[in-house]
Amino acid sequence: MIRQWVALVIIVLVYIPVAIDATVLHVAAPTLSMTLDASGNELLWIIDIYSLVMAGMVLPMGALGDRIGFKRLLILGSSLFGLSSLAAAFAPSAGWLIAARALLAIGAAMIIPATLAGIRTLFADARQRNIALGVWAAVGSGGAAFGPLIGGILLAHFYWGAVFLINVPIVLLVVSLAARFVPAQQGRPEQPLNITHALMLIVAILLLVYSAKTALKGAISPWLVAGTLLTGAMMLLAFVRIQLRARTPMIDLRLFGHRIILSGVVMAMTAMI
Template sequence: MPATRRAWLGLAVLMLPTLLVALDIGVVFLALPAISVELGASGVQQLWLTDVYGFLIAGFLITMGTLGDRIGRRKLLLIGAAAFGVLSIVAAFAPDAGTLIVTRALLGIAGATLMPSTLALISTLFPDAKQRGTAISLWALCQFGGAALGPVLGGVLLAHFWWGSVFLLGAPVMLMLLVAGPLVLPEHRGTGGAGGAGGTKLDPASVVLSLATVLPAVWGIKELATGGGTTAALAVLAGLGFGVAFVRRQRRLTTPLLDLSLFRRPQVGAILATMLLTGLFMAGTGMLVSQYFQLVLGLSPLTAALWYAPMGLAIGLGCVLTPAIVRRVSPRAAITAGLVLGVGGFALVAFAGTAAGLLPASAGLAVVAFGDGPLVALGTGMIVGSVPPERAGSAASTSETCLELGATLGMALLGSLAAAVYRALLVVPSGVDVDRARESLAGAETVGSPALTASAHAAFGSGLSTVAWVSAVAFAVLSVVAGRALKRRERQSRVEMPSSRQSSPSVN
C-alpha cells in the first residue's frame, strides 16, 4: 500500500530528533576548551564531558527500543523529546562542570529513547518495502549528516556566542517535535502474547544486565586505548561476563529484551556483523584523520571540521542514492560494490598519511563513507523488516547498538595500533624526555625540539597509514564474506517465494 501524504510529513518530523541527536554528539568537542575555562573542568571531568553522552546512549538503546515496543513508540518518542529539550536548556546554563556532566548523562538516556523510536515508527508509516527503503535512506542522511555538521555548526556558534549556545539547539527542535508529532505520527505498540510486546513488562534483570554489559565494556575499551591498566582490563572482563549472563537470560524469556533470533538468520546476522565491523574501521580511521588534520597539518578546529565534514555528507548521499541504485542492481551487488569502493578510499587515506596530503585524506574518507551508504540504508531496512511490526523497536535498537559498539571498538583498537606504530618509529634526540615524547604527538610537540617534532609528525602519519591499510584489507574481506552470505539468502528467498506470498508481508 503506497504511503500517504501524512506518512511523508511524519517522516519529516522524525528527521528532526535524528538530526539533533547526531549533532549533539559532536558539538561538545569544539566547546570543550571554553567549558574548561569557564567552569574550571579538570582533565578527568573533560573526559567525562566528551564520553558520558555516548556511553549512556549505547547503554540504553536496547532497553529503550524494547520499551517503545511495549508502551508505544510515539509515546516514548514524545517523552524523550520533552526530556531532551528541558535538559538542553539545563546544560546550556550549567553553573559547574559536575552539573554539566550529570546533565550530559541524562541527555544520553533521553537520546537513547529517540533513535530506535524514530526508526521503528518509519517501519509503521511505510509498510511498502521500497518506500520504506527511501524513508530509511533519508533518515540515515540526517543521522550521518548531523554527525558531520555538528563540529562545523559548533564552531560557528562558538565564534559568535558563549559555550552554552551549542546545547540550546535542542530546545526549539524538540518543541517542534512535541507540537507536530501528535498530529502526524501514529501510535504503535505490540499486541501481546508470544513474540508480541504489548501488555508485558520490561524484565528488570535484563535491563540491569544489558547496562552492566555495555557500560563497563565501553569504558574499559576506551581506557585501554589510552594506556589504562588493570582496572580497565577488569572492566572489560566484567562486561563480557555480564554479557554471557544477559544472553542466557534472553534465551529463557518468552518476550526477551533482545531478540536473539535475529542473529540466527543468515542475512540479518551477516548484516549486523558487517555494520559493526565497518563502523569499527571507519570510526577508528576517521578519529585518526581528525587528529592528523590538527596536530600534523596544523589546521584550526573549525577548518579541520570543514575538511572532515565530507565524510558524513558522503555517507548521507550514499544512503539517499541507494533506492535509485537498487533499481538497477541487486541489494547484494550494491552493498558489496560499496565495500569494494571503501578499499580504494582507505588506500587514499594511507597515501595521505605518508605524503602529508590534506585533500587525499578528506577525499579518501568521503569515498569510504559513500561506499558505506548502501550497507547502512539497505542493511537497516533488512534488519527492521525482518521482524514483525511489534518488534521493530527492538530490531532498530540492535542495529543502532552495533553501530555504536563498532565505533567505540574502532577508536580504541585502531587508536592503540596507531599509537604502537608511533612509539616504534619515533626517533627521540638525545637529551629529550623520552617518556614525554613517546606518550603522544601532543606531548612530543610540547618539548620544543624541531627534530623531535618532525620525527613525531612522520611517525604519526605512518601510524595513520598503517591503520588505513589494515582497514582496506578488512573491507576487502568483508565484501567477500557479506557478498556470499547475501547470495545464499537470495537463493533461499527464491526457493521460499511461493510460500512467502501467502505469509505476512511484514515478516521476511
C-alpha cells in the same frame, strides 16, 4: 503517501540533534575548562558521558517502547532531551553539566528506537522502508560528522551554552508535529521488562563501550581495560543466554539476524566510540 513522508521528516528532524550532540563538544574543551573551571578528568566525563549512557540505555528503552507505544516514547524522549538541553545550557558547574549530559543521553536513547519503530510502522513497502532507513542512517552519520563544525561556529559567535540551546526549538517543533502527524502505535503491556535484566544489559554495554573508548585514548592501564572488557563481555553473554531461554524475552535477539538492523546497530555503536 504524503503523510508518511511528512512523518519521516519529523522523525529525522528530532534525530539530528541526537547525532550532533555526540560530537558537538569536541571543540569546546578549552572554553568549558575556563568557564566552568573543569578539570581534565571532568572534561573527559562531560564529553564521554553522553555516548556511554546512550549506549547502555538504547535497548532497554526499545523494550519500554514495546510496552507503552513508540509514539509516546518519541514524545517523552524528545521532551526530556529538550529539558536536559536547557539544564546543560545554563549549567553553573562541571558536575551539573555532566548530570545534564547524562539526562540528554537518556532522552536520546528513547528517541533512537522510537524513530526506527516509527519508520517500520510508516512504511510497509520494503523498498520505501529501506529508503527511509537510508535517510535516517545518513542523517545520523552526517550529524555526528558535522557536530564539531557546528560547535565551532556557535562557539565563535555565542556563549558555549548555545550548542545546547539550538536543540530546544527543534524539540518544541517535533513534539507539536509528532502529536498530529506521527501515527500512534499500540503498546504491549504484556511485554516483559525485567529491571534486573535491563540493568545487566546497561552495565554490560557501559563497560564494553568504556573499555573501547579508554583503550583508544590510552587513558588507563591495559590490564584494567582488559578486565573491564572481559567483565562487560561476560555480562552481555549472560544476558543473551537468559533472553534465548526466556519464553517471552525482553528483547527479541532474532532481529539481529536482519542485515539492515544489524548494520544499523554496528554503525550506531561505532559512532558512540
